[in-house]
Amino acid sequence: MQRIRFSYRRGEDLKYLSHLDLLRTLHRAFRRAKYPLLYRGQFNPQPRLDPGIPLPLGVTSAQEYGEVYLDQVEINSFLPGINCQLPRALEIRQASLVPLNDAALMEQINSAHYQVYWDEKADKVSPSEGNLNDALELIKNSTEITVLRQSKKKNKKKKKREKSWKAVNIRPYLYCLEIKPFSSGYLLEMLLQTGNRGGTSPLEIMTKIEEITGLSELKIIANVHRLGLFWYDGKSKHPPSPFRGKINSKSLAEK
Amino acid sequence: MDTQAQKKYIWESLSRVNKPARYVGNEWNVVKKNHEKVDTKVVLAFPEIYEIGMSNLGMRILYQLINQREDALAERVFCPHTDMEKLVSQEGIPLFTLESFSPVKNFPLVGFSLQHELNYINVITMLHLAEIPLYSSQRGEQEPLVMGGGTCVFNPEPLAPYFDCFVLGEGEEVLKEILDRYRECSRSSLSRSDTLLALSGIEGVYVPSFYRENYDAGNKYAGTVPVNEKVPRTVKKRVVKDLENADYPLAPVMPYLEAVHDRAVLEIARGCPRGCRFCQAGMTYRPVRYRSPEHLCRMAQELIDHTGYEELSLVSLSSTDYPFVKPLLEGLSNQFSGEVNFSLPSQRMDAFSVKLAEEVQKRHRSSLTFAPEAGTERLRRVINKNISYREIHQAMEKAFEAGWKSIKLYFMIGLPTETDEDLEGIYILCQELAKSYREKGYSGRLKLSVSVSPMVPKPHTPFQWEPQISLEEMNRKTSLLRRFFSGNRALDLKWHEPEMSYLEAALSRGDRRMAPVLEQAWLKGARLDNWSEYFNLDTWKEAFASQGLSLTDYARRKYLHQEPLPWSHLHTGVKVKFLIREHNRSYQGETSPSCLEDRCAGCGHDYCSS
Numbered sequence: 001m002q003r004i005r006f007s008y009r010r011g012e013d014l015k016y017l018s019h020l021d022l023l024r025t026l027h028r029a030f031r032r033a034k035y036p037l038l039y040r041g042q043f044n045p046q047p048r049l050d051p052g053i054p055l056p057l058g059v060t061s062a063q064e065y066g067e068v069y070l071d072q073v074e075i076n077s078f079l080p081g082i083n084c085q086l087p088r089a090l091e092i093r094q095a096s097l098v099p100l101n102d103a104a105l106m107e108q109i110n111s112a113h114y115q116v117y118w119d120e121k122a123d124k125v126s127p128s129e130g131n132l133n134d135a136l137e138l139i140k141n142s143t144e145i146t147v148l149r150q151s152k153k154k155n156k157k158k159k160k161r162e163k164s165w166k167a168v169n170i171r172p173y174l175y176c177l178e179i180k181p182f183s184s185g186y187l188l189e190m191l192l193q194t195g196n197r198g199g200t201s202p203l204e205i206m207t208k209i210e211e212i213t214g215l216s217e218l219k220i221i222a223n224v225h226r227l228g229l230f231w232y233d234g235k236s237k238h239p240p241s242p243f244r245g246k247i248n249s250k251s252l253a254e255k
Numbered sequence: 256m257d258t259q260a261q262k263k264y265i266w267e268s269l270s271r272v273n274k275p276a277r278y279v280g281n282e283w284n285v286v287k288k289n290h291e292k293v294d295t296k297v298v299l300a301f302p303e304i305y306e307i308g309m310s311n312l313g314m315r316i317l318y319q320l321i322n323q324r325e326d327a328l329a330e331r332v333f334c335p336h337t338d339m340e341k342l343v344s345q346e347g348i349p350l351f352t353l354e355s356f357s358p359v360k361n362f363p364l365v366g367f368s369l370q371h372e373l374n375y376i377n378v379i380t381m382l383h384l385a386e387i388p389l390y391s392s393q394r395g396e397q398e399p400l401v402m403g404g405g406t407c408v409f410n411p412e413p414l415a416p417y418f419d420c421f422v423l424g425e426g427e428e429v430l431k432e433i434l435d436r437y438r439e440c441s442r443s444s445l446s447r448s449d450t451l452l453a454l455s456g457i458e459g460v461y462v463p464s465f466y467r468e469n470y471d472a473g474n475k476y477a478g479t480v481p482v483n484e485k486v487p488r489t490v491k492k493r494v495v496k497d498l499e500n501a502d503y504p505l506a507p508v509m510p511y512l513e514a515v516h517d518r519a520v521l522e523i524a525r526g527c528p529r530g531c532r533f534c535q536a537g538m539t540y541r542p543v544r545y546r547s548p549e550h551l552c553r554m555a556q557e558l559i560d561h562t563g564y565e566e567l568s569l570v571s572l573s574s575t576d577y578p579f580v581k582p583l584l585e586g587l588s589n590q591f592s593g594e595v596n597f598s599l600p601s602q603r604m605d606a607f608s609v610k611l612a613e614e615v616q617k618r619h620r621s622s623l624t625f626a627p628e629a630g631t632e633r634l635r636r637v638i639n640k641n642i643s644y645r646e647i648h649q650a651m652e653k654a655f656e657a658g659w660k661s662i663k664l665y666f667m668i669g670l671p672t673e674t675d676e677d678l679e680g681i682y683i684l685c686q687e688l689a690k691s692y693r694e695k696g697y698s699g700r701l702k703l704s705v706s707v708s709p710m711v712p713k714p715h716t717p718f719q720w721e722p723q724i725s726l727e728e729m730n731r732k733t734s735l736l737r738r739f740f741s742g743n744r745a746l747d748l749k750w751h752e753p754e755m756s757y758l759e760a761a762l763s764r765g766d767r768r769m770a771p772v773l774e775q776a777w778l779k780g781a782r783l784d785n786w787s788e789y790f791n792l793d794t795w796k797e798a799f800a801s802q803g804l805s806l807t808d809y810a811r812r813k814y815l816h817q818e819p820l821p822w823s824h825l826h827t828g829v830k831v832k833f834l835i836r837e838h839n840r841s842y843q844g845e846t847s848p849s850c851l852e853d854r855c856a857g858c859g860h861d862y863c864s865s
Contacts, residue, residue: 013279013281014281014511016269016270016275016276016279017276017511018276020513021276021511021512021513024511024513024517025283025511027563028283028509028562028563028564029283029563030563031563031564031565032560032561032562032563057270057275058269058270058275085563087281087282087283089281219270220267220270220271221267
């Protein structure tokens with residue numbers, strides 16, 4: 001049994017795929033490549049394949065991480081074999097064997113780095129720099145930023161899932177928020193906590209900016225790009241093993 | 256906006272709709288061709304949402320057939336869901352294809368796949384969003400030719416004024432002829448009506464504007480006749496004689512979204528030998544043809560290599576009747592040795608079928624589905640569904656023994672000569688099966704789900720003359736069944752919305768006068784009728800009334816054998832004499848043999864060898 005960890009890029013063409021769609025796409029690509037997938041479960045066996053930390057719908061990414069368990073495969077020919085079975089917008093860029101007892105991806109990743117920018121999209125108005133600066137200052141100087149999240153809770157009595165709203169303070173999940181010049185305009189860089197200890201998404205941050213600035217369609221007309229996933233220790237960002245020190249994500253400026 | 260900017264704008268707007276993956280294209284095995292380099296550009300339009308349409312085999316066949324030609328290309332479009340419809344109409348984005356995001360109206364040929372009457376409303380939605388004039392008579396020289404194919408074209412009259420032509424029967428051969436003829440016409444710059452006339456010379460092509468419906472003094476339908484002396488009096492469906500060598504899509508486009516049938520599909524046979532008297536497919540797909548198991552094994556390999564699907568469905572109208580089913584299954588399981596699961600849908604309810612199912616579903620023994628259709632042996636004889644009480648019990652015994660705990664049974668209500676005893680028969684049968692499961696002491700709880708749906712009398716079947724039962728009668732029968740089933744926890748009764756079947760009956764046997772009703776219903780807000788959350792019969796009743804027509808009259812109409820029918824000028828190959836004989840035999844409770852027996856029921860099909 002081999003455990004292979006890989007990094008991949010997800011381009012514009014596939015940004016509207018859900019996490020499950022992506023899993024299905026990868027699964028069938030591995031089958032077409034005739035790689036010996038290992039399965040879990042007796043009644044309805046599922047491949048031991050994990051596309052990693054889910055990417056929000058509509059977001060592109062330079063650097064995602066996934067894992068797959070295979071029976072036996074020549075690691076040197078792994079990349080060309082799988083990439084010729086994948087759509088162009090989904091490209092596996094690096095792959096290496098990791099020890100079976102290596103810590104799970106979820107335990108090696110606690111933050112995601114996003115870039116958000118606005119371009120001229122068919123007569124929609126982009127936010128002005130002044131607008132954004134004010135909003136950013138307000139957010140950074142707050143100790144509490146509350147957003148409402150919808151959750152579906154199981155009601156045991158009625159055996160139904162019920163929708164309810166819950167207020168969450170996302171300020172602790174916001175590590176870094178900056179505005180930078182980009183092309184003819186500017187972009188927002190965000191480092192946000194992610195994972196099972198709580199987190200937030202660029203969409204929530206933008207909802208907050210919309211509320212503060214009074215601009216209503218910021219989310220809809222924004223381009224959002226995930227630059228990478230890291231372990232952030234308060235000072236610097238570390239990619240998961242075995243990719244430490246090897247990562248060179250293309251930012252939007254180079255795209 | 257220029258085209259590039261428009262494409263980008265559409266693309267970014269997708270973040271505002273549910274399941275945007277329905278509209279993105281770019282799937283695995285998609286074919287994208289340079290528009291500058293081909294002569295004939297076709298849109299294949301499916302009037303249902305993406306997840307449903309992508310599972311349609313006919314659409315896949317045509318897609319590959321057209322795209323394999325160097326001089327042609329085919330792109331797809333599906334009916335947008337209501338949120339997308341709202342978005343594109345607000346933003347003024349004309350309906351676009353998935354392959355190139357080009358406006359549908361820029362293609363010279365637009366072919367709709369008409370598989371179900373309750374999709375008709377979506378044709379109106381799509382024509383409207385495509386900005387193509389709704390009626391054929393309003394279309395100019397630059398506008399696309401709107402064509403229709405599929406099972407509904409055996410009575411397309413309610414849609415006739417919206418379409419420029421219909422193609423009857425199987426598309427594999429006739430489509431090639433249409434593309435060739437169309438190419439010649441456009442090269443010699445023929446006018447729209449001359450092109451249609453040229454196309455009407457191809458067997459299977461029906462141009463409704465060259466025909467007129469007559470009505471008698473009492474405003475009763477009195478036959479359809481040509482108004483152009485060059486077109487044939489009757490149009491005959493096309494049949495692929497050599498199924499073995501017919502084109503088949505072995506690298507189908509794979510949706511990213513989970514489609515309703517998320518698996519590889521291999522058509523092992525076409526046509527059904529059984530001759531159930533209510534079944535339209537059973538009549539219109541005659542004669543029965545098979546592919547050889549050797550060829551199917553080769554096709555299966557290619558299909559799996561190109562897709563990576565983990566399940567292969569071996570489809571036909573009656574898979575148990577495929578004569579080479581044993582060697583086929585043996586060949587396939589040797590070939591794939593556990594890498595691929597197989598399924599055999601549409602099985603006959605007998606012990607042999609269960610044995611096959613046992614061999615097929617080795618790992619994944621989920622549920623078994625059968626369609627006894629009627630609750631008593633008497634009524635099964637009436638509809639020519641020839642399975643006996645004993646066969647049903649033996650099949651179920653075998654299924655219980657093999658470990659199936661979830662079984663689905665399909666029944667119909669409103670069949671000719673049906674009485675309340677027949678309905679009680681449904682309950683008695685199910686309850687006996689549940690009882691025998693209990694008494695044999697099998698472990699685990701049995702789940703028997705029973706689905707009932709009202710019969711829809713369909714054109715070109717022995718029941719085409721029959722009225723549908725009234726809505727009140729459907730509701731009475733359903734509640735009677737619910738009363739029978741209410742006490743038994745092992746039995747789970749589900750029923751098909753009677754109101755939907757009612758509209759289906761009206762649309763499937765309608766004439767050309769009904770056409771404006773569709774536009775009216777659309778204007779009154781009818782959308783996606785096949786989805787019970789959108790369906791509203793009142794909207795349709797109002798639309799009928801606005802044209803001085805009655806939905807009830809169409810659904811409940813009983814025709815006489817000697818009367819002309821709105822579809823009498825369209826031929827399936829089965830003789831009307833045969834349908835009349837079958838209709839009469841049904842009332843005498845007499846069964847007719849299937850094509851598998853030595854005796855022949857005598858449908859008189861032109862292409863049948865016997």
